[in-house]
Amino acid sequence: MTFHAFHGCLDREKIDGNIFIVDFKAELDMSKASLTDDLDDTVNYGIIYNIVKREMDIP
Numbered sequence: 001m002t003f004h005a006f007h008g009c010l011d012r013e014k015i016d017g018n019i020f021i022v023d024f025k026a027e028l029d030m031s032k033a034s035l036t037d038d039l040d041d042t043v044n045y046g047i048i049y050n051i052v053k054r055e056m057d058i059p
Contacts, residue, residue, distance in 0.1 A: 003056040
């Protein structure tokens, strides 16, 4: 995931921001999803993205 965020120690970093790439990895049991083929039984990548984005929005 790529974000433009305002992290850093220098004033310029806090004003201009920078590009950050976040690599997220998780392990989970997908056996139920493979049997049901139901999206409700699998991972919602949008929710994961929103959680990471919310953290990246904190300077």
